[in-house]
Amino acid sequence: AQRVTQPEKLLSVFKGAPVELKCNYSYSGSPELFWYVQYSRQRLQLLLRHISRESIKGFTADLNKGETSFHLKKPFAQEEDSAMYYCALPSRQLTFGSGTQLTVLP
Amino acid sequence: NAGVTQTPKFQVLKTGQSMTLQCAQDMNHEYMSWYRQDPGMGLRLIHYSVGAGITDQGEVPNGYNVSRSTTEDFPLRLLSAAPSQTSVYFCASSIQGNTEAFFGQGTRLTVV
Numbered sequence: 406a407q408r409v410t411q412p413e414k415l416l417s418v419f420k421g422a423p424v425e426l427k428c429n430y431s432y433s434g435s436p437e438l439f440w441y442v443q444y445s446r447q448r449l450q451l452l453l454r455h456i457s458r459e460s461i462k463g464f465t466a467d468l469n470k471g472e473t474s475f476h477l478k479k480p481f482a483q484e485e486d487s488a489m490y491y492c493a494l495p496s497r498q499l500t501f502g503s504g505t506q507l508t509v510l511p
Numbered sequence: 512n513a514g515v516t517q518t519p520k521f522q523v524l525k526t527g528q529s530m531t532l533q534c535a536q537d538m539n540h541e542y543m544s545w546y547r548q549d550p551g552m553g554l555r556l557i558h559y560s561v562g563a564g565i566t567d568q569g570e571v572p573n574g575y576n577v578s579r580s581t582t583e584d585f586p587l588r589l590l591s592a593a594p595s596q597t598s599v600y601f602c603a604s605s606i607q608g609n610t611e612a613f614f615g616q617g618t619r620l621t622v623v
Binding site for chain 2: 437447497
């Protein structure tokens, strides 16, 4: 069965520091993964998807099939990055991880 | 183009009451779904629909009913509310189940 694991419920970093939000998946097949973000009092929105290999708001994520991971990274965190981040695996439906609440401290 | 619209935004129910959470989308998406969001649990799929007239259960369907009479609307019914159903509910739509999902703003439900 497909599964998405985000091991960190809470993550705090200082402004300007690098940040990495971990995501591991279990899926039999070639996965296509998403990262969603939910800013305070806003709806969930797609941040990026691995297939596009793009950088959004300075964030990147690389699919590592050997480690079955899709970690989200940003070299220099900003206070406005504080949000809840969800990793998601689309197959027949979207399966979400449990989320990581990122707080960027001034 | 409003996207996905959910009503109401907030609701307080007494145990045993019933209610319907409304969801409408104007993007002509075939796929719609309902999730509940609980602390530490992430988003869990309640029910989903791949098109008008077709619905199926997700991970946590007990206590909820859905119907899909039109492409645009996908209401979620709580038959007899229980405190365990206190949560934030999100409706989403997408072209297919494995494409980008667009979310509503959520409904915060409290059952007392």
